[in-house]
């Protein structure tokens with residue numbers, strides 16, 4: 001298990017656009033494994049490569065239904081609307097209200113570069129949108145309705161850390 005350092009808000013790399021992955025190399029496989037380890041260790045539900053300092057279009061997500069690895073993901077359809085709390089491993093101790101589509105369909109490739117389609121509603125739709133935004137250098141803090149608020153440490157208040 002290898003944990004990578006999670007970059008935090010203010011780090012320039014989080015505002016940069018990521019490059020497409022052309023082929024899955026052993027080095028990138030290791031990155032995907034480390035991203036999963038890092039996400040689980042930090043108790044997040046998603047992590048994007050730029051959050052560990054790599055400008056590649058790769059995200060990992062697990063909302064409790066098992067790991068999803070997406071390479072070169074893109075939203076192909078979205079509908080509905082949901083308003084809810086959102087957090088980010090790159091913005092520790094904070095959360096805010098963000099409006100997202102309630103349903104999205106994402107196409108991309110899995111960790112072996114096989115084409116995959118992932119369809120998500122509610123929390124999964126939110127996680128997909130949040131993580132895909134990271135690949136274009138967009139932080140959820142730019143989409144928050146009103147102000148960010150502090151989340152209390154050591155208290156499970158149901159706020160999702162992504």
Ligand code: ZN
Pocket residue numbers: 087088089090130131134162
């Ligand atoms: Zn995030």
